[in-house]
Amino acid sequence: MGEPRAPRWCVIGRAGGEGDEDRLGAVDVFADGRRSAEIPIPEGGLAEFIAARETGPGEERGTADGRAAAGSHAPRWVWHDTAARYPALLAEGVRVGRCHDLRLCHQILRFLSLVPHGADRLDDERWNAPPEIVEAGEPQHGDDGAPALFELETEASPRAAAEPRGVPDTLADALLEFDRQRSLVGALEQSGRLALLLAAESAGALVAAELTAAGVPWDELEHDRILTEALGSRPPTGAKPSEMLALGEEVRRELGDSGANLDSPPKLLRALRAAGIEATSTSRWELAEYEHPAIAPLLRYKKLARLLSANGWAWLEEWVSGGRYRPVYIPGGVVTGRWASSGGGALQIPRQLRPALRADPGWVLVSADVSQLEPRVLAAMSGDRAMAAAGRGSDLYAGLVERGVVETRQEAKIAMLGAMYGSTTGESGRLVPRLRRAFPAAMGLVDAAASTGEQGGVVSTWLGRCSPPPGREWREIQAAATLPGASRRDEELARRIARERGRFTRNFVVQGTAAEWALAWMAELRGRLAAFEPVSAASAAGASGPLFARRPHLAFFLHDEVIVHAPQRYAEEVEAAVRASAEAAGRTLFGESPVDFPLDLRSAERATKD
DNA sequence: AACAGTTGCGCG
DNA sequence: AAAGCGCGCAACTGTT
16 A cells, blocks of 8 residues: 555664764665665754654645644654654654554564574664653753753653663664564564564554653542542641551550551561561551451551552652643563553552542543453463353353353452462462363463473463563573482472463463553554544643644553543544454454453543442 | 662552 | 562662
8 A cells, every 4th residue: 555655664863973963864665675865854853854754745734733644655653762752752743653663672572583483683782771761741942942852850750860771773773673673573474463563562652652741631639639538638748647647546555555666567567466466477468367456447557658658649749740640651661561650650540549530621531441351362362262252241250150160250250360370279279170171272371381481481472472581590490400419499499480480471471462452452542543533722631732632542551441531522432432442453463253352431520440 | 878678559 | 468470669677
């Protein structure tokens, strides 16, 4: 498709050598492998350069309203690190349709290249650096009036002020790496899955930057109300809120120890034992086992202490401003391919605070999560028809009960988690054999992954992300245990860490494939949302920035859940788009599989869960 | 005073 | 005390 003369890719990178840090250049790469000469990009002109090409011929020029041509003419942008490049573009109101993130793709391909296929390895270690985190922020203007977009906000958010990492960003490096990656994929690829994975991973990088730029609409007053209701009114910095003080006094009174320190686990443990509570740790799981009048207030104290330190007023001040919470996501930050986050704890927002996620006036939050994503992914990967059938309704766990695999929904859940995590003891270990009987194909897949891992092998997700090989220490312990002079301790250690690795690889294939499904879901949804007609300026969202104020946009992502911030009038269309994207994700990964991926979907002003 | 390591708990 | 995977973060402890 597309015009024969239109470049398929456009590689962006730093053009000059020493002293030329800001000069950028581009090289077009065509489908037949031909390359253009280097196209110089004037200083500060990247946004304009890209905007012009994202808008196809005959279309209105300028993308201040974010109207990206959905890829008909625009090339796929190839750059070293989306996290380093894209926030500045977004801040200038330029959206990108597709990209190829060399750093993320390198991370995927480097483990893959350990598989003996005879292809060239990607052995340029410089590409293995962690992402360069750049705050989106408002464009800052330097002395010369030019936007200094890459300046780090050292004071506002210290975590984002990490030193720029050593990923090469010159055009020459990018072209070389891009060639290596393409030839490696070409040599290894038979199914097209790997290309799909690289595209999905890169799309995820775009989504992550856009999520930070758009922010989560956050009701600071509601957050404050939740805190005040639980903790008492806000205390001066460093002081404890009244509710914690009162509970602390109650605990100390019940323990008969007026000096007991509840904030130090070792000291608390000593105080508990002095009061006759023979606990071995201070975790709430263990404390809840003991009958003592100090336990209840202590558990409440710990709950409040957690709320205060993790998401208290200090957090609110640091991470929420102008009605937006802007977490930093790290695509591919987890070995399995899941996203991680850095700063602000985006992936740990407690349910208690969900009511603080609140749409702007005239807008709604469309929240969707996938029911039992990981078991469904396992059913699809393994082609287990019985398991697919059990998941045909909206609740796979209920399907297990209906089929008499287990007696209760709770048992179904425990058994399924145990199967995917590799539990061998307790109730979970007891129930797993039933699944093995009912779903031999699915269980065979995870059991094989565990076995491969125990033997030091590499496993891979559905699209081909490989688990890291075992480290030197692991191999040495295994080797030592097989030596003639090995002690029982050596053997037990080797056995134990082999089993641990087996549980890791067992879960890797499922968790990693679920992450791929989620990427495909978001990539599809991102495209669909960008195609909505913008609403009038009068109905624009307050603090969403030029690209997101007038269209539905992704606002939050959490492994198997997305939240879209949308103008009220689009609520139903957005729900349909979210559903259609989930169906498309299933087809993209698994083709015409009998497994479906039902969503729990709701639109409301607030994102309350359950 | 700055650092790494541990504990405990929030999320999926 | 999580039996069983993957994370991030704050606070405390013990070192340098």
